[in-house]
Amino acid sequence: MNTRLRALRRDEGGYALVISMLLIAIMMVSLVVALEAGNAALREADFGVKWARTLAIAESGVDDAILVLSQDRAATSACPIGGAAGCSLDDGEYQTTWSTAADGSVSVTAVGYYPSVAEQEYSRTLQVLLEPAPAFQYALFGQDSIEVKNNLNIDGSIYSAGSVVIRNNTTVCGSVVAAAGSVTMESGVTIAKANVVTGCTGEAADVWAGGSITNDVTTVIEGNAKASAPTGTVCNAASTSYEITSGSVAETATACGRITATAGVSQPGTSTTPPTVDALPSFTFSAANYPGITCYGAVGFSCAEGNTSATAVSSFNTYKAANAASLTGSFAIWQSSPGSGTVVSLEDITLGGDLTVITNAPILFGNTATVGLAAGVSSAELVVISTYIPPPGTSCTTNGGDCSIYFKNTIVFDDGLDTDPSDGIVSLIYTTGKMAVKNQNTGDGALYAGSMDIKNGYDITYNARIAKILGFGSGLEPTLWQELSD
Amino acid sequence: MTVMSVVATAAMAVALRTTQTTLTVTDRRDVFTDGRFALDQMTEDLRQGESIDVSSDADTVEVPSYVNGSATTVIWRATGSAAPYGLERSIDGGTTYVPLLDSLASNAIFTYTTHEGVLDQVTVAISLTTSTTTVGLTTDVYLRNANS
Numbered sequence: 001m002n003t004r005l006r007a008l009r010r011d012e013g014g015y016a017l018v019i020s021m022l023l024i025a026i027m028m029v030s031l032v033v034a035l036e037a038g039n040a041a042l043r044e045a046d047f048g049v050k051w052a053r054t055l056a057i058a059e060s061g062v063d064d065a066i067l068v069l070s071q072d073r074a075a076t077s078a079c080p081i082g083g084a085a086g087c088s089l090d091d092g093e094y095q096t097t098w099s100t101a102a103d104g105s106v107s108v109t110a111v112g113y114y115p116s117v118a119e120q121e122y123s124r125t126l127q128v129l130l131e132p133a134p135a136f137q138y139a140l141f142g143q144d145s146i147e148v149k150n151n152l153n154i155d156g157s158i159y160s161a162g163s164v165v166i167r168n169n170t171t172v173c174g175s176v177v178a179a180a181g182s183v184t185m186e187s188g189v190t191i192a193k194a195n196v197v198t199g200c201t202g203e204a205a206d207v208w209a210g211g212s213i214t215n216d217v218t219t220v221i222e223g224n225a226k227a228s229a230p231t232g233t234v235c236n237a238a239s240t241s242y243e244i245t246s247g248s249v250a251e252t253a254t255a256c257g258r259i260t261a262t263a264g265v266s267q268p269g270t271s272t273t274p275p276t277v278d279a280l281p282s283f284t285f286s287a288a289n290y291p292g293i294t295c296y297g298a299v300g301f302s303c304a305e306g307n308t309s310a311t312a313v314s315s316f317n318t319y320k321a322a323n324a325a326s327l328t329g330s331f332a333i334w335q336s337s338p339g340s341g342t343v344v345s346l347e348d349i350t351l352g353g354d355l356t357v358i359t360n361a362p363i364l365f366g367n368t369a370t371v372g373l374a375a376g377v378s379s380a381e382l383v384v385i386s387t388y389i390p391p392p393g394t395s396c397t398t399n400g401g402d403c404s405i406y407f408k409n410t411i412v413f414d415d416g417l418d419t420d421p422s423d424g425i426v427s428l429i430y431t432t433g434k435m436a437v438k439n440q441n442t443g444d445g446a447l448y449a450g451s452m453d454i455k456n457g458y459d460i461t462y463n464a465r466i467a468k469i470l471g472f473g474s475g476l477e478p479t480l481w482q483e484l485s486d
Numbered sequence: 487m488t489v490m491s492v493v494a495t496a497a498m499a500v501a502l503r504t505t506q507t508t509l510t511v512t513d514r515r516d517v518f519t520d521g522r523f524a525l526d527q528m529t530e531d532l533r534q535g536e537s538i539d540v541s542s543d544a545d546t547v548e549v550p551s552y553v554n555g556s557a558t559t560v561i562w563r564a565t566g567s568a569a570p571y572g573l574e575r576s577i578d579g580g581t582t583y584v585p586l587l588d589s590l591a592s593n594a595i596f597t598y599t600t601h602e603g604v605l606d607q608v609t610v611a612i613s614l615t616t617s618t619t620t621v622g623l624t625t626d627v628y629l630r631n632a633n634s
Contacts, residue, residue: 019490023497030504037508041515048522127555481630482534485554 050114053091054122055483058112061087061094062128062478065108069098069130070475073106074288081109086117093117102354103381104289104470105479106130129480135281135472136428136446139174139462143280143432144451145181152454155200156446156462161277163211173200174462175207175223179275182211185219185247193222198461205250210274212240215247215261225249225263228274229256237269280432280448281472283385285358289470290330294319297334305360305387308336313361317345326352326374333359338388340402346371351380351425358385358471363431365407371425371443382427382445383469389433389450396434398453404433405449428466513617517589521614521623524573524586528610528627531560531575535629538605544594547608549629553577564593570615587612591620606632 068075079087079095086093098108113120139156146160149167157174163181169188173195193205205223229242239257253263287303295303296312312335338361347366352374386404394402427445435449444463535549546563559579565572573587591613599607611624
């Protein structure tokens with residue numbers, strides 16, 4: 001009996017061991033599953049962090065490309081895509097490649113790798129389009145004073161770092177800013193929000209002067225008028241300085257001095273901040289900006305403004321005469337001792353595509369000529385840049401003279417349909433010197449000059465197609481940002 | 487026998503509790519993973535956006551954007567009449583939608599911010615319902631192509 005009981009007790013001890021081991025095994029499995037669940041969550045979080053970090057690495061590649069290109073547009077990537085190695089960061093590497101289009105835009109592709117190209121766990125690809133920063137936002141821009149007169153239709157705004165004079169039945173569908181001077185508007189001048197004749201709509205129609213705004217009794221300002229005094233000036237509602245006189249202001253007229261114009265709201269003797277004085281956008285020539293450029297200058301030297309030739313202008317004019325029926329491409333003309341005797345002729349040209357002419361010599365569009373489009377060409381961009389500054393003692397008026405850029409008498413730039421801003425010719429005509437224009441001209445685009453004198457019906461319509469032109473502005477800026485799948 | 491029963495009961499309790507915790511952790515991990523994936527996808531779409539369509543509101547955002555370099559209209563929307571709400575994505579202008587989440591606690595997930603006159607920021611705040619609680623994921627997305 002005792003022997004059987006002892007045997008039973010031994011058997012019971014064995015069952016307990018087996019059950020204990022089973023329980024421990026179950027607990028171990030549960031623990032492993034629990035720990036693995038925690039680890040999986042950590043892995044997912046780690047994946048997310050590294051994935052986001054890889055995008056930042058690719059962005060670094062884009063930023064690096066912008067920096068390199070801003071220093072040298074002809075530079076090539078130090079770490080091209082497809083190479084064995086990348087440019088290193090603290091926790092990754094990137095590779096970049098870029099290409100420049102004919103319009104100067106640059107397409108940058110950057111691939112970020114984590115942790116390296118050779119041992120990549122993650123990669124992400126960005127493609128960014130870089131374009132010149134917008135530098136041209138006005139129809140007319142003058143570093144000094146601007147005078148426009150006689151039945152002009154200007155669609156777009158006018159800016160002068162000095163004063164502005166608008167005469168005789170001119171309609172400006174846009175705003176007028178005279179940063180450090182007065183605005184004078186004579187008989188029949190209208191600063192309009194819209195112009196049914198030209199189709200212009202949606203403009204602010206404000207006039208803002210860093211001095212007085214002097215109107216004729218027939219002058220109409222459809223927006224606001226503001227006559228600001230330099231900071232610190234004590235304003236006086238009876239003062240004839242910084243005043244707004246005569247005419248009508250549809251919205252609010254605010255002046256540091258008196259207001260005699262009729263206005264929706266009149267605020268004489270009120271201090272306002274004067275307009276910012278902007279400089280003429282500076283131009284920097286780099287042959288690398290213009291793939292396929294034809295350079296007329298010193299033979300055997302790089303294409304640069306300092307490498308001049310005594311026959312540069314005459315050589316270009318010969319080429320132009322032979323190809324005027326379909327002129328297209330980019331041309332740099334660097335003339336030795338440029339002056340009124342070495343004038344680049346752009347008279348009677350027909351554009352076979354985009355045309356860029358850059359020179360240190362004067363430019364003449366001629367007399368009674370049309371700048372048209374060749375058959376089969378529906379739109380083109382015309383960029384004309386002269387860095388020629390007439391010497392002291394010379395004269396440039398609307399009747400000609402020693403001008404940096406001059407044209408008169410029905411010079412028409414074929415601007416296509418008024419309802420379609422993407423067709424026709426859009427022109428940027430730019431000079432750091434003096435520009436003069438007269439008599440029934442018309443065109444889309446913008447005129448920018450150190451100083452300008454325009455009269456007798458030059459109808460210009462600002463077109464944003466010329467807002468971004470190579471060689472101007474503070475550099476390249478991203479305008480299209482895309483992430484491509486890997 | 488008694489002692490063993492007590493030990494076994496305790497061990498089973500521990501095992502059951504561990505299993506319960508594991509299920510909770512796993513559920514939360516899955517919900518987080520799905521939410522994070524959806525948020526990654528959404529930020530990629532919105533980041534490449536050019537503008538916010540005027541039809542966008544708290545539960546729907548529509549943007550002209552890019553998918554793998556091709557221009558298209560992308561729409562994200564919360565669906566359902568009561569929690570849990572779903573989250574769907576369309577990359578063909580709203581013709582077809584693909585569901586990505588079905589655990590949203592709220593359908594008000596988009597808010598919009600304007601900078602210097604340009605509507606260029608979308609704040610995405612999604613609340614995810616797990617088996618035990620509600621957790622939130624929030625991100626601010628800037629439209630990189632808003633001015634182009």
